[in-house]
Amino acid sequence: MSEYFSLSDCDVIGFDLDHTLCRYHLKETSRLIYESVARYLVEHKGYDKDLLTLSPATWDFWCVPKFMITFFSYKYIMKHYGPKREWKHFNSLNTSYTRSAKYYFYDNYFDLPGVLLCARVVDMLHKRGHEVTSDFWKDMLAAIDHNYNTSAFREDAGTYFPSVKRNPGRYLQPCSESVKTWLRSMKNAGKVLLLITSSHSDYCRLVCEHVLGKDFEEMFDIIITNALKPGFFSLVPHQRPFRTLVNDVEDSEGLPCLEKPGWYSQGNWPHLHELLKSMTGKPEPKVVYFGDSMRSDMFPASSYAKWETVMIVEEAEGEGAAAARSAEAPAEPQEKKGKYEDQGMKTPSATSEQWGSYFVDVQRSPGGEEECPRLTWCCHSIHTYSTMAIPSVEAIADLPLDYKFPRFSPDKPRTTGYYPRPPDSLLKWDQSHS
Secondary structure (H helix, E strand, O other), X not given: OOOEEOHHHOOEEEEOOEOOOEEXXXXXXXXXXXXXXXXXXXXXXXXXXXXXOOOHHHHHOOOOOOOOOOOOOHHHHHHHHOOOOXXXXXXXXXXXXXXXXOOXXXXXXXXXXXXXXXXXXXXXXXXXXXXXXOHHHHHHHHHHHHHHOOOHHHHXXXXXXXXXXXXXXHHEEOOOHHHHHHHHHHHHOOOEEEEEOOOOHHHHHHXXXXXXXXXXXXXXXXXXXXXXXXXXXXXXXXXXXXXXXEOOEXXXXXXXXXXXXXXXXXXXXXXXXXXXXXXXXXXXXXXXXXXXXXXXXXXXXXXXXOOEEEEEOHHHHHHOOOOOOOOOOOOOOHHHOOOOHHHOOOOOOOOEOOOEOOOEEEEEOOOOOOEEEEEOHHHHHHHHHOOEEEOOHHHOOOOOOOOOEEOOOOOOOOOOOEOOOOOHHHHHHHHHOO
16 A cells, blocks of 8 residues: 555545534534533433533533543552453444443544533432432433434424524534635546535535535535444445435435435445446545544444545644634634633633543553653544544645645554644654654
């Protein structure tokens, strides 16, 4: 495999939507997601209304969360994790990157507010003297279903969708003209463009019209919504057939195959692969997929479909790797900026005071005297299952299609593969190990 990666070598270029092509105003959106679930727990399940109140200190808890052992005392770690200091489900998660009946894998900005909410629920149960069991998770699932089920957008159910529909500009960042031009230039160059999102078609339409424009459908050859990733990549066709859509409602009958470009729902990678072979005229078309989730995008696309993958890592922006936003991207008026900013609420992609860097952890010796920097599991995963990593698509939209990006490689330093530059903590780690 070449040590460089270029979009010009790809036949098919695919994108996730949320937090990939569409960037969110993270503070506003994260607060809305938190409130949408917390409000249901308070109003429908009788939880303490204090759940609805957040402070900068509690907010920091889930900013760039990761597995962290130095936050706890050595005695606590030994008691709960044993001499090897290993979480008993780690091997399962490390080989599947999926969720389980025994744990829930939070790995994207739609999920992460739930980390804070779960922690606060546990704290409140402790304070009330109640035994903490997994029963509260049933209430969490009910709250998620109430706000995000298939019909929630259409029926204005819950808190999240009605809020975004009323004021999309408060939560969604429009793409710059350079990104739109970049998408069109790839299609004009003969590339097949895909949009594959787990969002339902009605929400996808609202988001795309706001960030890309009313003509967004012309930018893509194939649009797949409600893809239910990672199952889109891992399940066989009869388990997840493609379905046609009429007025954003799925046809009840699954398609036996995918015969032509268009807009579809659900689906599976093998049937898409057959269509891409037909469209490109190649027995094994080269595909690259941009996404923000290790669980839904990078791991399954790389492991099952054998696609090249580009991971969007917004956390890199907080460590010196921010790409210059195009001057064409509309600036957010001062009065529209996140109302939580004045309360000290930082953006969720910023480095957490409690947890530290997303990329490099500090492990203490048993006595607590020495500190040893180590790469986090998240950083290791990015290096293993991504071709390269960027803070946003804005970072590369102005580059020529034949630009050669250094790719991640086991034979190269861990800093190789990040564009436009590696995160600060990773650079320091690399220098200390060179």
